[in-house]
Amino acid sequence: xxxxxxxxxxxxxxxxxxxxxxxxxxxxxxxxxxxxxxxxxxxxxxxxxxxxxxxxxxxxxxxxxxxxxxxxxxxxxxxxxxxxxxxxxxxxxxxxxxxxxxxxxxxxxxxxxxxxxxxxxxxxxxxxxxxxxxxxxxxxxxxxxxxxxxxxxxxxxxxxxxxxxxxxxxxxxxxxxxxxxxxxxxxxxxxxxxxxxxxxxxxxxxxxxxxxxxxxxxxxxxxxxxxxxxxxxxxxxxxxxxxxxxxxxxxxxxxxxxxxxxxxxxxxxxxxxxxxxxxxxxxxxxxxxxxxxxxxxxxxxxxxxxxxxxxxxxxxxxxxxxxxxxxxxxxxxxxxxxxxxxxxxxxxxxxxxxxxxxxxxxxxxxxxxxxxxxxxx
Amino acid sequence: xxxxxxxxxxxxxxxxxxxxxxxxxxxxxxxxxxxxxxxxxxxxxxxxxxxxxxxxxxxxxxxxxxxxxxxxxxxxxxxxxxxxxxxxxxxxxxxxxxxxxxxxxxxxxxxxxxxxxxxxxxxxxxxxxxxxxxxxxxxxxxxxxxxxxxxxxxxxxxxxxxxxxxxxxxxxxxxxxxxxxxxxxxxxxxxxxxxxxxxxxxxxxxxxxxxxxxxxxxxxxxxxxxxxxxxxxxxxxxxxxxxxxxxxxxxxxxxxxxxxxxxxxxxxxxxxxxxxxxxxxxxxxxxxxxxxxxxxxxxxxxxxxxxxxxxxxxxxxxxxxxxxxxxxxxxxxxxxxxxxxxxxxxxxxxxxxxxxxxxxxxxxxxxxxxxxxxxxxxxxxxxxxxxxxxxxxxxxxxxxxxxxxxxxxxxxxxxxxxxxxxxxxxxxxxxxxxxxxxxxxxxxxxxxxx
Numbered sequence: 029x030x031x032x033x034x035x036x037x038x039x040x041x042x043x044x045x046x047x048x049x050x051x052x053x054x055x056x057x058x059x060x061x062x063x064x065x066x067x068x069x070x071x072x073x074x075x076x077x078x079x080x081x082x083x084x085x086x087x088x089x090x091x092x093x094x095x096x097x098x099x100x101x102x103x104x105x106x107x108x109x110x111x112x113x114x115x116x117x118x119x120x121x122x123x124x125x126x127x128x129x130x131x132x133x134x135x136x137x138x139x140x141x142x143x144x145x146x147x148x149x150x151x152x153x154x155x156x157x158x159x160x161x162x163x164x165x166x167x168x169x170x171x172x173x174x175x176x177x178x179x180x181x182x183x184x185x186x187x188x189x190x191x192x193x194x195x196x197x198x199x200x201x202x203x204x205x206x207x208x209x210x211x212x213x214x215x216x217x218x219x220x221x222x223x224x225x226x227x228x229x230x231x232x233x234x235x236x237x238x239x240x241x242x243x244x245x246x247x248x249x250x251x252x253x254x255x256x257x258x259x260x261x262x263x264x265x266x267x268x269x270x271x272x273x274x275x276x277x278x279x280x281x282x283x284x285x286x287x288x289x290x291x292x293x294x295x296x297x298x299x300x301x302x303x304x305x306x307x308x309x310x311x312x313x314x315x316x317x318x319x320x321x322x323x324x325x326x327x328x329x330x331x332x333x334x335x336x337x338x339x340x341x342x343x344x345x346x347x348x349x350x351x352x353x354x355x356x357x358x359x360x361x362x363x364x365x366x367x368x369x370x371x372x373x374x375x376x377x378x379x380x381x382x383x384x385x386x387x388x389x390x391x392x393x394x395x396x397x398x399x400x401x402x403x404x405x
Numbered sequence: 406x407x408x409x410x411x412x413x414x415x416x417x418x419x420x421x422x423x424x425x426x427x428x429x430x431x432x433x434x435x436x437x438x439x440x441x442x443x444x445x446x447x448x449x450x451x452x453x454x455x456x457x458x459x460x461x462x463x464x465x466x467x468x469x470x471x472x473x474x475x476x477x478x479x480x481x482x483x484x485x486x487x488x489x490x491x492x493x494x495x496x497x498x499x500x501x502x503x504x505x506x507x508x509x510x511x512x513x514x515x516x517x518x519x520x521x522x523x524x525x526x527x528x529x530x531x532x533x534x535x536x537x538x539x540x541x542x543x544x545x546x547x548x549x550x551x552x553x554x555x556x557x558x559x560x561x562x563x564x565x566x567x568x569x570x571x572x573x574x575x576x577x578x579x580x581x582x583x584x585x586x587x588x589x590x591x592x593x594x595x596x597x598x599x600x601x602x603x604x605x606x607x608x609x610x611x612x613x614x615x616x617x618x619x620x621x622x623x624x625x626x627x628x629x630x631x632x633x634x635x636x637x638x639x640x641x642x643x644x645x646x647x648x649x650x651x652x653x654x655x656x657x658x659x660x661x662x663x664x665x666x667x668x669x670x671x672x673x674x675x676x677x678x679x680x681x682x683x684x685x686x687x688x689x690x691x692x693x694x695x696x697x698x699x700x701x702x703x704x705x706x707x708x709x710x711x712x713x714x715x716x717x718x719x720x721x722x723x724x725x726x727x728x729x730x731x732x733x734x735x736x737x738x739x740x741x742x743x744x745x746x747x748x749x750x751x752x753x754x755x756x757x758x759x760x761x762x763x764x765x766x767x768x769x770x771x772x773x774x775x776x777x778x779x780x781x782x783x784x785x786x787x788x789x790x791x792x793x794x795x796x797x798x799x800x801x802x803x804x805x806x807x808x809x810x811x812x813x814x815x816x817x818x819x820x821x822x823x824x825x826x827x828x829x830x831x832x833x834x835x836x837x838x839x840x841x842x843x844x845x846x847x848x849x850x851x852x853x854x855x
Contacts, residue, residue: 064530064537162620175555286526
């Protein structure tokens with residue numbers, strides 16, 4: 029067992045765990061150290077890690093992963109409504125249902141590859157969205173979104189406690205899942221999810237998936253039936269999305285159809301590509317960046333900008349605010365778009381490629397200066 | 406096999422850890438502030454601070470973006486007036502008034518903004534940022550009832566008051582009402598009650614109505630309310646079709662109307678949806694048609710001047726109801742139109758009006774209560790009666806946090822005198838005609854202590 033674990037992987041896990049748990053500390057200076065955003069970072073991190081297992085390893089680009097996110101959310105909220113406010117059954121229920129759903133959609137979609145696969149998944153996701161939005165209104169409550177109500181049965185909870193006058197909140201054996209406890213719960217699950225993803229990347233199964241990415245036909249000629257491997261990867265990845273969706277419901281017990289919209293599916297593709305597809309950490313960085321932009325950057329208005337540029341002379345301050353203003357606030361999409369274009373053109377490997385290039389540059393400079401130092405001596 | 410992203414050596418990890426510890430030390434004071442309110446206080450208690458922050462969460466993108474932009478203008482104006490800047494606006498006409506024009510309880514009022522994207526998820530994320538990061542004591546906004554209801558239940562969970570902006574669904578103060586949510590705007594039931602007699606007078610008792618309805622809480626309740634009213638008049642409902650929010654193209658929904666035998670089309674749409682559906686209905690020639698020996702009519706139960714502007718000539722002669730219109734001639738309306746016009750160069754919409762009034766009402770309630778402690782503020786808002794805010798004598802009903810006041814029935818003007826003068830007031834329906842028993846919609850407000 030021991031030799032399966034590279035020393036580097038152990039280190040990676042250790043550093044990752046530390047970094048995730050310390051997020052409230054090191055994100056605070058960036059204005060991102062508040063529970064809601066931290067929860068979102070952890071949750072969308074899980075979503076992106078899961079997506080990367082499919083896209084990063086097999087190269088199959090699914091454009092419909094938001095459907096599983098939505099299924100996870102709805103399942104979790106129904107678990108809160110019907111059974112108990114405890115989060116464990118909700119998470120389990122959400123993940124499993126998303127897995128079943130992924131098996132169904134994967135079984136059909138994986139009969140094609142490339143662009144046809146992408147279109148099929150997109151079609152299924154859009155179908156799920158429209159179903160949730162209108163046809164299945166009794167289950168999903170349509171555009172308004174599925175919410176908890178006073179009159180929910182909550183069978184298991186009712187066995188132990190009387191209903192209170194307010195709405196109950198989600199809890200883990202009495203610990204309320206809002207604010208920081210909610211974040212640490214999501215963080216713990218993110219660490220476990222990441223651990224599994226590292227194991228998958230380093231397993232023989234992961235190697236087979238990579239082989240499919242490099243040449244599926246040759247893989248077939250060597251005697252492997254590739255479809256079961258693909259389907260398993262698809263289901264695992266769908267379960268990650270369902271897990272993320274149920275966590276969204278755990279931290280905020282509400283599920284809306286817009287979670288299944290194609291823009292949400294596109295978002296996770298952006299996250300993965302922005303961070304670096306096929307790398308372990310990349311998708312997480314991408315997810316963090318996008319959520320940061322969406323939540324913090326979008327809140328900048330003119331008054332905030334004036335504060336930021338307060339140290340400049342008045343005319344320059346107004347000029348800077350005038351220039352920057354279209355790119356913040358409701359213009360945050362514009363900034364994100366520009367950033368995305370720049371990264372795809374100059375760093376096709378995403379942020380991870382940028383980091384790698386930077387570190388090799390630093391290493392070369394250090395090596396050169398050492399060589400120069402030796403020659404001088 | 407090793408797929409990890411970079412070479413990790415013991416040395417680089419140690420370096421990283423040192424850097425991390427450094428940032429941690431720098432950031433820790435801010436981190437521990439989160440427990441500051443736990444000592445018998447309440448969330449985001451401003452304490453001895455010199456200023457206090459409130460949040461404006463409006464749609465800056467999506468089908469209701471026009472309304473959102475106008476709401477934001479009104480909010481900024483309200484903050485100025487409460488702080489004693491500008492000409493004071495409605496603070497000059499409001500009765501009774503506790504505000505002194507020096508902020509709230511002597512604290513300067515500041516604000517943060519956010520984009521709801523007309524999506525419940527995004528709205529709640531944005532509201533949570535305001536509450537958790539910016540420490541707001543109250544947040545406000547709206548333009549979609551689904552979003553307003555989602556934020557209202559968040560307000561209850563978090564113990565921070567939410568003053569609804571434009572939300573017209575019966576559910577907001579009906580089955581989904583919350584102790585921490587308040588609505589000044591009127592609702593679908595009132596629209597139906599106000600429109601009924603006018604429709605009867607203009608179109609008679611024998612009509613066949615076809616509904617196109619925005620498919621979410623507001624559309625559903627408005628369709629239900631209008632149906633109840635018209636069916637009581639003796640009208641038949643031929644069909645009621647749900648359309649997705651933000652559909653853009655409504656031709657597939659309008660074509661079937663032509664051959665349905667209906668002679669009235671009721672558009673339960675708002676914002677850009679209404680502009681698109683009405684424009685297409687007119688382009689399809691519905692208004693030139695004769696059905697069952699009667700002129701084909703279109704009714705838009707919830708009207709606004711912003712939508713009238715978007716729909717252009719198509720709006721002429723079409724009946725609807727509205728919460729407020731800038732052409733009203735009472736002291737409050739004139740004062741508001743004057744200060745809004747001076748600041749932005751055009752008259753305010755009804756969305757702007759309701760948001761402005763809500764902000765002032767909250768500030769006034771805090772001043773009355775003498776504290777920011779939400780349960781006390783809520784108690785001073787419940788049952789509060791006031792006048793001079795543009796709608797005549799108004800009451801915040803304690804039983805469901807709904808404001809009761811006169812409702813306007815309006816019609817698109819045939820010969821507008823300016824690009825803003827688009828609606829004429831057909832009737833100012835008195836409050837007594839639109840009042841109802843709060844029990845008919847069910848729901849529970851919930852506890853004062855969150």
